[in-house]
Amino acid sequence: MIPMPFGASYQIAVFCIIATEFCERFSFCGLRTILSIYLRNILLFSENVSTVIYHVFMMGCYIVPLIGAICADSYFGRYRTIRNFALIYLMGNILMCIAAVPSLELPPVACSVLGLILIAIGTGGIKPCVAAFGGEQFHLPDQRELLTHFFSIFYFTINLGGFVGMILAPIMKKAVSCFGDDTCYALGFGFPAALMFLSIFLFIIGKNFYKLKTPKRNIMLEFFKCGSYALATSCATKKRYDHWLDNARGKFDLTLIQEMKIVCAILLLYTPLPIFWSLFDQQGSRWTFQASHMDGNLLGTQIVPDQMQVVNPAMVLVLIPAFDRIFYPCFAKFGILENSLHRMALGGVVAGLAFFSAGILELVLETTYPELPERNHASINVVNTLPCDLKVINPFNGVQIINSSEIFRFKNMGCHNYTKYSVTIEAPLYCGPLRFHKHRFQLDVVSVEYQIDTVLIGINPNDQIQAYITDPVDFQKSLSGTPRIRIAYIKGANLLHNVTVTLKNAAGLEDVYFVHDSKTASLAVSAYMELPQGIYECKISSNEDKHLYERNFHLALGGVYSLVIRENKGYVEVSIKTIIQIFNYN
Known part of the structure; x- marks a missing residue:
């Protein structure tokens, strides 16, 4: 292979890393967006159980990075750690896709749980390594400005990948029908799996252009030994230092002790973050279910509840340049929000108001829930x-x-x-x-x-x-959100024969119900039919009259309906009743 100049090598290495992270974030956010609804509607878990599974999965995604960091810093190096965990990640994606294919007759719950475990391990192992691996590609201090530029692009790429994944995954899941269902979770999970495969491919082909560092010491083990020794010495001796880590002086390197002091200071700053993130990640569970209880029509466009999470990366993409270029310079003129801690505090207050408003909204929605x-x-x-x-x-x-x-x-x-x-x-x-x-x-x-x-x-x-x-009323199955309707035909004098009820929507979907002629039964009732939400043209015909009745009506999301038809002296009288409205969902 002909060696390339550093400039070209740097560009290819950075491109591979950024492209890898874009595809990985697309895959993860796309899967996470539709996960809660999949657990509830396809695997038929309750909303409470679905919420628990979702958050246990997310917890795993943010605990495993500790293992990934140890592997990268102490054993394998960042390149091999990213590559190996990415392969585990891909296996999890494939399992999720397979679990959503009913024709394979595999246990969907078991496959899905195993898939989520592998994905949590994979994304957790990758998470602490990619940004640091990108930083290793730069020469400091000569390329400090380029490094800053890289991290800006990297963070932008993370949110862009998440943004695109959160939009497309619900659309693909809903826009295509497969395996006899009006949704296609196999495609919703399959496309993120394909993006994860592309992510691994892009990352591996850039190997020859990366600066690879091999771990020379087990830094995590040194941190643990130093901290344990300092804590034990602090408890056993009466001598007091300004900082408890100073008890390790003479036993451990001063540079290590100083670095650990910095880490402890940062950990104190991070203390409130677990509370924030535990609430923030409810976007993918409780807030998604809350969105499914509302009408998603906005200016004639149907917003899928899964896509509610899109607002976060969209706002990040918009607000980053807006604050950097407009708001912060304006505030600086008045000496406002120049300190990062002040900005974080203001953001925390705004986030708290958002959580409070979500609680108020839920109280309002509870008044509309069926008894x-x-x-x-x-x-x-x-x-x-x-x-x-x-x-x-x-x-x-x-x-x-x-x-x-x-x-x-x-x-x-x-x-x-x-x-x-x-x-x-x-x-x-x-x-x-x-x-x-x-x-x-x-x-x-x-x-x-x-x-x-x-x-x-x-x-x-x-x-x-x-x-x-x-x-x-089969209200449990209506949790899938698809409107359900049954037809009740009450016979009169038996003057109409071969009565046919046809329901047709604007997309051309047509359902036909045939009323059996019977001289003994006075009532004919169909089983529940699941139809996509929308406006339907209802036509009733018989041998005697091909146009007995024609009318349009709307089937709302989450509704359970009865179409009651009564024969009266050669004519029909029709009414459609909402038996129960579970919730609106798409």
Whole structure:
């Protein structure tokens, strides 16, 4: 190989290191952004368990750097440490991608957990080494200005890689459908894996241009021995020094003692940082779940909750030049915020206000969360499909008026396993085009503990009021955020045959439900169907009329709906009811 001049070698080495860090940050931030939602929606952990797993993973990512630093400074050197841990990192990425492919029939939880462990080890091992390895490529003090420029570019690259990863990973996960699902986590995890492979490739091809240093002493071991000796001597002797590390004088090198004093001073400055970072990293867990409980539509654009974390690197990319070039020079004229500690304190106050505002927001959101049945309780939705108002005399609240085509929920009903209740339905003798011979009817409803049941009040072919109990609301699975809808078709005089219900959205997705002709059953109910959120065109046709009904309606994120269709003398009357709204999520 022809040797290259230092200038060209320096440029290639720095480019490889910066490109490596960009790809690694893209990979890590992209995976981290969609991790919480993946744990909740695909692996079906609860939000609390998902939060714990996420933060244990992040804790591992920030504990392993201690091991990575020891390996780099005492044993392998920074190049080999970065390379070896990066390979472990890549294996974790590949495992996460494989776990998200259901057709492989591998245990997704086990593969995902193992993948996260490998990623935590890999990124932790790399984290303390890359910036220091880049600094080693410069000759000091001759290239002090270049070194400063490098660290500015390096930090900018970190945030740029994180910014791009946080934007693209949720988009790729959501924009592509795969394996029968409307999301594709295999692609969401696979693309970061490809970026990690590219990161390793770029790092390795630059080997011939790097300045490599081999560790000559075990600095971490020396720090530990010196600190232990100084602490033990300080406790055993009555002689007092200005600093407790001075007790190691005569036993250890003065330069080492002085360096340890600097480290101790820095550690004191870092004391509040664990509290800050424990709150800050909730962006990837609690704040992401909080975003999933809100409507993500902004000026006609749907913001994916995973992308909420994009705000941080975006603000960093904008505020770094803004503060350096505009705000700090202006403040300096008035003698304000010239001290770094003052700037950190102001930033801490602003961060505290942000956490406080997030708590206030959660209190507001809690008022919109659905009331789900707890132990020894149940709920019943009563839907009035008749063309007149009904009076429901019941043991829960006495008398309840339910308007035509409306729904009412009886909440927090006492229930032990299965409990039967008797209610009286009172209707006017003339109910729209219907005429009843008697207007009071006794109905029995059965409630089930922890369950939300739906009772449709309609009529049977003999023009008598009848209650139809459908399958319970499947609100647990709606945690995936995809709207769920079922179709209830109440037959009348059997004048319509081969009734078809077609739901079609703007993207061309079409779902068709066929109502079976039956002379015995008065009610036909479909299973829950999961459809992407959006506006749907509903068309109902039969052999007798191809255009029985046409109407558009909107299926919101996190909603569970019932589309109630009642046949009435050769026509259909249609209403769509929101049975429960778990939350808005995309």
